[in-house]
Amino acid sequence: MSYMKEFTKGIIKENPNMVMLLGMCPTLAVTTMAVNGLGMGLSTTFVLVCSNIVISLLKKIIPSTVRLPCYIVVIAGFVTFVSLMLQAFIPALYSSLGMFLSLITVNCIILGRAEMFASKNSVIPSALDGLGMGLGFTLTLVLVGSLREIFGAGEWFGITVMPEVLEPMTLFILPAGGFFVLGVVIAVVSRIMKKQPREISCHNCPNAQNCYAGGNCAAAATETKPAEAKNGGNA
Secondary structure (H helix, E strand, O other): OHHHHHHHHHOOOOOOOOOOOOOOOHHHHOOHHHHHHHHHHHHHHHHHHHHHHHHHOOOOOOOOOHHHHHHHHHHHHHHHHHHHHHHHHHHHHHHHHHHHHHHHHHHHHHHHHHHHHHHHHHHHHHHHHHHHHHHHHHHHHHHHHHHHHHHHHEEEEEEEOOOOOOOOHHHHHHHHHHHHHHHHHHHHHHHHHHHHOOOOOOOOOOOHHHHHHHHOHHHHHHHHHHHHHHHHHOO
């Protein structure tokens, strides 16, 4: 198993927001400012990594019949820890995130990674999976929050970046603006991913071993074309 692949897949290729379309609720709700997106993203990343590690360690102990309630208990413990830390040291951010901080407990990204990956893999890949997915989630929130804050308030992380001659468009910090910006970001990422070249080979083909010449499709195609042409000429 490639550790680097497990880490990088969640950033772009399997990004929770932009590709798998998970966790849309906090993405639309808290991204009126870039700092809110960064705070929510990092909080979710911390919970993802810690819960993946614990669930991976306990995967043989947790009964399958009650695994989801057990996962939620583990996740809720880390969410409570994050909430208390933010409330104590960054109260302004804690107030901005509001109830969406507590809703990390039932975030489908965290539950999905616990069920689909952490419960089936060892500790290191599970931690890297959680870190990659969390950073991908954070990247989306910061990007959407930055665009909404710049065009909607003329600021970025509280710093004025828009010239005074331009008037900010408050639509961008409204719910409709969140839907619009997120849709544009998803469309751009989808377009970029479609332009990436694909590797054409027999490596991942499930029928490679049964294929002509031991899976060498290129050689098979080269030898088949002259035969087909010959048969076509006789016909």
